[in-house]
Amino acid sequence: MTRIDTIMRTSPVIPVLVIEDAAHARPIAEALVKGGLRVLEVTLRTEAALDVIREMKKVEGAIVGAGTVLNEQDLRRSIDAGAEFIVSPGLTESLGRAAIASGIPFLPGVANAGDIMRGLDMGLDRFKFFPAEASGGLKALKALAGPFGNVRFCPTGGITAETAPTYLAEEAVLCVGGSWLIGKGAPDVAAIEDMARKAASLA
Numbered sequence: 001m002t003r004i005d006t007i008m009r010t011s012p013v014i015p016v017l018v019i020e021d022a023a024h025a026r027p028i029a030e031a032l033v034k035g036g037l038r039v040l041e042v043t044l045r046t047e048a049a050l051d052v053i054r055e056m057k058k059v060e061g062a063i064v065g066a067g068t069v070l071n072e073q074d075l076r077r078s079i080d081a082g083a084e085f086i087v088s089p090g091l092t093e094s095l096g097r098a099a100i101a102s103g104i105p106f107l108p109g110v111a112n113a114g115d116i117m118r119g120l121d122m123g124l125d126r127f128k129f130f131p132a133e134a135s136g137g138l139k140a141l142k143a144l145a146g147p148f149g150n151v152r153f154c155p156t157g158g159i160t161a162e163t164a165p166t167y168l169a170e171e172a173v174l175c176v177g178g179s180w181l182i183g184k185g186a187p188d189v190a191a192i193e194d195m196a197r198k199a200a201s202l203a
């Protein structure tokens with residue numbers, strides 16, 4: 001059991017967050033945690049992302065990670081900001097080795113058998129299946145689960161509240177990721193909490 005395994009089993013959905021304004025971070029995290037989603041992936045896609053991680057970490061119960069971590073520099077910046085886990089869209093040797101050496105729970109993206117085998121060579125067996133829908137969706141995931149019986153996935157990319165349950169029904173799937181829970185701009189915390197509650201009950 002790895003620590004990333006524990007994080008993946010904490011809730012069925014990991015919200016993938018793209019937040020432009022650090023002032024929105026706390027209300028969004030509070031609404032998500034209140035709704036039952038404690039694991040939060042803050043993508044490094046915005047200028048505010050590192051401040052968002054710092055703010056969200058102040059919310060009791062939140063487990064805050066960094067997403068869109070592309071290289072060692074992103075890894076370092078994320079760890080310095082207090083990220084508790086790291087998600088990347090793909091797996092490179094340099095990022096993989098650095099993440100493993102740092103000891104932080106790490107969920108790298110894979111899209112095919114070669115990616116998974118490269119991860120297994122590094123000692124990894126928990127992956128983000130990305131981009132899930134564009135890479136063949138459930139059909140591809142089931143096919144990949146065949147030869148890699150001990151591997152577990154967090155499919156992400158194109159997944160919706162409607163399609164999440166079909167993924168979660170698979171033994172190889174511990175959780176799914178998605179950006180559908182949060183709209184753009186000023187947060188509607190009641191709506192976010194409601195979406196989170198529905199997502200948390202999908203298990």
Ligand SMILES: O=C(O)C(=O)C[C@H](O)[C@H](O)COP(=O)(O)O
Nearest residue numbers: 016043067068089157158178179
């Ligand atoms: O930014 C990253 O690190 C990514 O790997 C991509 C995100 O996880 C997906 O873009 C979320 O997908 P949607 O739920 O379809 O919006």
